[in-house]
Amino acid sequence: MFAVSAVRIDSKDPLSGLELGEREEPASRAGWTTVTVKAASLNHHDLWTLRGVGITEDKLPMILGCDGAGVDEDGNEVVIHSVVDPRDGKPSILTEAYNGTFAQKVLVPKANLVPKPAALSWEQAACLPTAWLTAYRMLFRNSGLKPGDTVLIQGAGGGVATAAIVLARAAGFRVWATSRSEEKRARAVELGAHAAFESGARLPERVDAVLETVGAATWSHSVKSLRPEGTIVISGATSGAMPPAELTRIFFLQLRVIGSTMGSLDELKALARMCEVTDVRPVIDSVLPLAEARTGFERMEQGEAFGKIVFTV
Structure with a gap:
């Protein structure tokens, strides 16, 4: 599958470690589900990962992307909560210990899925998590x-x-x-x-x-x-x-x-409901195909964006 990954850490030139290309599809895992990604949004966290913050070289290559919305194995339209809380370890977010959403498919715990608000587009929904x-x-x-x-x-x-x-x-x-x-x-x-x-x-x-x-x-x-x-x-x-x-x-x-860091699954559900019952909509700077992700990273690094940069898959 096509994916955007961190393959090298460089604190001074983070984009030198960005690679776009083929990666293996995720293998099945008990209690987890594969989500076919429709849209995923870029965060400063993805740049920090390329700089080596929250990750070490031995974890690479790592598919980037904390935020995403897509369709799960049962055909449900979902938004992904990116904080993974395993029973046998400390909580982490996608791209720290688990591959992220900048790919055609991502493997996440079933408990991390929130129904996508029908009022939001895929691109808007991908901005929430x-x-x-x-x-x-x-x-x-x-x-x-x-x-x-x-x-x-x-x-x-x-x-x-x-x-x-x-x-x-x-x-x-x-x-x-x-x-x-x-x-x-x-x-x-x-x-x-x-x-x-x-x-x-x-x-x-x-x-x-x-x-x-x-x-x-x-x-x-x-x-x-x-x-x-x-x-x-x-x-x-x-x-x-x-x-x-x-x-x-x-x-x-x-x-x-x-x-203050991120938010809980219940808070994500509450935010989704707020979007459903009000005219609150995520602010999107630009939408790019995943194959043009490097352009989005460059825009964020240069401080040009106003709102979220979103990749469609």
Whole structure:
């Protein structure tokens, strides 16, 4: 079968380890099922894998892709929850210990399948399991926000950030976003942000919570933008993970700093239901055939995308 794989780790030139070509189809396994992939979406995690984060050379080659939607062996249209929780080991996500979704077929535990929302296209459904699920947990489990509260979303344009803008607006929060790009700020407002500001700009007032996925480049601004006893929820650090700690401000204003990773199977089901009963739809930057996956990786690495890059199979 055709697949997109990591065959080599290179922290400085990650795309040099990307290979497109034939791989063996997955073998059957008790309690697991083969899903014929219809669409799969790209995440920064796939770039980090090529850099050697969360994986070692002995695990290669590894088929990439955490997110996917397709048809299982019984003909059901499904979305794949990518967190695998084996009884005999620690939880991991696809592409860390198990081949991923950038292939014609992927083997996953039957328990990891969620019915595909009929209201969503294959491409939209493939966006839910990682970036959109991450944004869902950040907002509805970890932020402490109530309808009417103000949330600042750093780095408008990324998959998690665009998801958070749409979900936060649908939930009744006042939504502010930041970006270095004037075009991305304008698009954030089109998505539903009440206002968008240049990265690092002084805000009209302090916010109740900040969703932080950028890291070093925006961390100080995130801390300074919070009201006393406000919350920063962190789910990534695409610009680097070692910013100044700002410890004095954090303890003096009694700020909360909460880490957030992915989401549970039940949260994915809840997100799917939210899409069914509202007009919430994943934001897609571009759709490419899997054979052109390298173009998608290059677009993500260069920071050009606004929303999700999706591969069709």
